Amino acid sequence: MKPTAIYSAALALALAVSSAFAETAVSDAQLQKFADAYRSIVVLSQEYAPKIKTAADAAAAEAINVEAQAKMLSAVQGAGLSKEQYQEIATKLRSDPELLQRVNEILQKTAAAQ
Numbered sequence: 001m002k003p004t005a006i007y008s009a010a011l012a013l014a015l016a017v018s019s020a021f022a023e024t025a026v027s028d029a030q031l032q033k034f035a036d037a038y039r040s041i042v043v044l045s046q047e048y049a050p051k052i053k054t055a056a057d058a059a060a061a062e063a064i065n066v067e068a069q070a071k072m073l074s075a076v077q078g079a080g081l082s083k084e085q086y087q088e089i090a091t092k093l094r095s096d097p098e099l100l101q102r103v104n105e106i107l108q109k110t111a112a113a114q
Contacts, residue, residue: 028047035106
């Protein structure tokens, strides 16, 4: 699967997160942090989705999901954002095509550099 398709799929998941919409501008530095966290979340999603799918039962799947969510939160914080900041930017991406384009450009530049 192409990195762009993976990023698009994970971005769709990120956009599903609901949060209060704030009327503040998002800096390039914040977008870079968001993109860094987003890439980590994509990798974690790819790692944990098969584990959840093949879990022995619902309790095991839930335990794996809780572990994955903790690692995703850690990735967001490791990128320099709070959960709330990440969710706020993800929410803004839904209604701001220019902001979405800026994030996509950051993701594409990073993918091209790898």
